[in-house]
Amino acid sequence: MPGIKDRVAIAGVGATRFTEHYEKDQEDLLLEAVEEATADAGIERADIEAMWVGVYYRFTGLSGTTAADATRLYGIPSTRVENYCASGMDAFRNACFAVAAGVYDIVLACGVEKITDQGSRGLPNVLRDSIPPFMPPASAPALFAMAASRCFAERGWTREDLARVAVKNHANGARHPKAHFRREITMETAIEAPMIAWPLGRFDSCAVSDGAAAVIVTRPEIAKTLAHKDDYTVVKANGLAVTSSQPMYDPGFDYLGFPATRMAAAQAYAEAGITDPARQISFAEVHDCFTITELLNYEDLGFCEPGEGAAFCADGRASADGQLPVNPSGGLKSFGHPIGATGCRMIGELTRQLQGRADGVQVRDPELGLAHNLGGPGAVCSVTIVGRN
């Protein structure tokens, strides 16, 4: 497959702060992110010809039409994309395809989730909403805790190995003005925190946060005429993979990584022409919904060998000044995970890093950034690679 390598450009990005937005509704958040993105691209709202919005929960009433209404984008197509935790990045993927097909010149990919403060609508019932009826109910912490305990048993990983991820990501997030949690933590804080689902404690888990993010997608020849004419970024690859719906219920599942990530990465690397990701990828924003997930992501994404995930973090290779900085933004650990927004936020982080204007920690001279979402649970993965033009 030819893919969309170098055929799609990112002309501008925007995001709200990710936090508990008690004073704002999802419509406010989405509009704020979109207005930042259009200003960043130097375009008017009227220049947008179509939009895709990633949103997971539907209890808040947000769909394509209401998202278009909130952002005052009347009379254009607006499609809601839902794909578990990859919802935002899959919205971006579909926007890219429409541009690569030549159907539109300038489109909007965005995502939003307003999870806290839903009043009489109540907090979302993840069990009811995300687990199909033929599966036994289990919460996300419980599912990922099984992976962690398996790594403890099989590889001798410890709660210290998990805590190092939290400490690293909070150190990065402390420097990012849009992060939910903007403070460093110590190993002791992480290890002594209350347990959520053994061995995952409070600091091994990302938070429930609200937020929105937006990306202006176009073709390179048009990006050259907009605000970032010299430093727009281009999409190198956009891999999405779905495994059977619940690998954790598959008798053959070994709990030592996620097939969806390995498949999506293989697709993305083939499309981008990447043969040695540990050397060729400059930095990555990966799905650290739990600390154990980030450790396994290193392996699944080919940043290190299988079994080396804990060492990859412990010896500083994933640190902001390491060989392959992972989650220099602070990750889901620092931002929380407003589900539909996360993927588009990550695309924005990649673009700003590549342009040398990261909001928080700036990595050194990056050429290629990778963004990764995993969800479903464990069954869908999106890997997007963005590079300088």
Added chain:
Amino acid sequence: MPGIKDRVAIAGVGATRFTEHYEKDQEDLLLEAVEEATADAGIERADIEAMWVGVYYRFTGLSGTTAADATRLYGIPSTRVENYCASGMDAFRNACFAVAAGVYDIVLACGVEKITDQGSRGLPNVLRDSIPPFMPPASAPALFAMAASRCFAERGWTREDLARVAVKNHANGARHPKAHFRREITMETAIEAPMIAWPLGRFDSCAVSDGAAAVIVTRPEIAKTLAHKDDYTVVKANGLAVTSSQPMYDPGFDYLGFPATRMAAAQAYAEAGITDPARQISFAEVHDCFTITELLNYEDLGFCEPGEGAAFCADGRASADGQLPVNPSGGLKSFGHPIGATGCRMIGELTRQLQGRADGVQVRDPELGLAHNLGGPGAVCSVTIVGRN
């Protein structure tokens, strides 16, 4: 915009019967539709490289990954698209874009809804799920009844004018083996039926039904090598429009038609090069969620002049042997409206009509078929035009 005219082909179609499927779950329905479509195209399941699934309700747990699981399509991207009543047709649209972009060769667009028999999950709460929190709650019959009563007052339309649509569509549906209601009705039956929301009675309203539909999407050069090498169909246009989220709450809304339909039709006609739809479109499957909607669709789609909708039906122009047969399948009146499935079912009806193998009433020598969905409520519309290769 160049659009996707003649760049995307339909290689095969499939659908379940639409009815109350008490013995089948959504996974059974989706698999049945997909297997019919792959057999129709003469391909293996393994030939499918990516899929898009239209599903509106999420209380049943169906998303991209679970849809892939149900259809045994492991390891490929599967994206859920939700866009109110246009969900299925928007899934098809996004599948078309990915093929037109050259990213995939053969993909699947499908849709499903299992509305009846949800057991402890209960019937869907349309008010809760579809009306955003900032809008007053109102049911679909009540909203469309306002359009009908406005037409009664403004144009002198009557319950007989509405009933003619129901009689026509039931006469067509009576001949379709996959319709939910397979019997003709009389004007008396329609007019004397219990009232739902005045002036809309039971036979002015489509039913709650279950069903699934699937379409195999590819490029013409590949369709030429598959089962329908001689009679595959091609996509001429795919227009989607979104107006402000609730035109019925817009003080300027006149209740005499739907701006979303007019905008989507204008886009589609421009893309397909159609200047006189009443002459150039051979037949249409339109969104007759209520009889009044079909009458207004005639006008909004340019099949007749504004105000002539009732006459267009009364003088037989929309009949199976008329100038422009509308809903020769029997429409939502006969099939019900399993929301995510409807759009893909319509694409299937167009293809089979153009191939001279309609399941029910076959229209005479069609060249171009049009499919139309309206939802949102009233705020999103998709118009797809399909023609012979």
